[in-house]
Amino acid sequence: HMMITTVRGKFAQVEGELELDENEPRKSGGEIRVAAASLSTGFDARDQHLRSADFFDVETHPWIAVRTTSVGPKDDGTYAVTADVTIRGVTKPVTFDVEFLGTTPGMRGGRHVGFTAKAKVNRKDWGLNWNMALEAGGWLVGDDIKLEIDVAADEVAVATAAQSQGAEAEGATAAA
Structure with missing residues (x-):
């Protein structure tokens, strides 16, 4: 932000389902939906601008979607998880x-699981192109966005023929 600071934001409304297979992590996956209008950076004027057609265009595109396409273990004990991320109708x-943080007994029965996910993306890949030149040179908004997602999920029974298990996701943050 203005070439010298980092703006942090948080999406307050997140929902989704995860499937976790601790024995075969490659079989894990899920889908998360984020209400774009729930973004908060702590500065109302900036938040309003981010919700406008210049950025997320929440009137036309109220949801951001993240759908897992592959999970692979890495040598350091973490995982490379590829997902299709849809913002403003563009999927990349x-x-x-x-990093899988582990499981504990959940308050609703089942397990409580936690993990963190990090990635760096270019906002322009999703049509988030607005910017403003600064008098001193440079641009108001940087192109690279650091995504940091913290997930705490509770296992719940899903009524299917196979009696599979799902989870509800809570909380996502992003830093720019």
């Missing part, structure tokens, strides 16, 4: 570095 693959 993003590979996240994911």
Whole structure:
């Protein structure tokens, strides 16, 4: 932001389903939906601008979607998780570095799981092109965005023929 600071934002409304297979992580995956209008950076005027057609265009595109396409273990014990990320109707693959934080007994029965995911993307890949030149040179908004997603999920039973298990996702943050 203005070439010298980092703006951090948080999406408050996140929902989704995850499938976690601790024995065969490659079989894990999920889909998360984020209400674009729930973005907050702590500065109302900036938040309003980010929700406008200049950026997320929440009137036309109210949801951001993240759908896992592959999960692979890395040598350091973390995972490379590739997902299709849809923003403003544009879908692009993003590979996240994911650290599985573990499981504990959940308050609803089942397990409570946690993990963090990080990736760096170029906002222009999704048509988030607005910018303003600064008098001193440079641009108001940088192109690279650091995504940091913190997930705490509770396992819930899903009524299917196979009695598979799902989870509800909570919380996502992004830093620019």
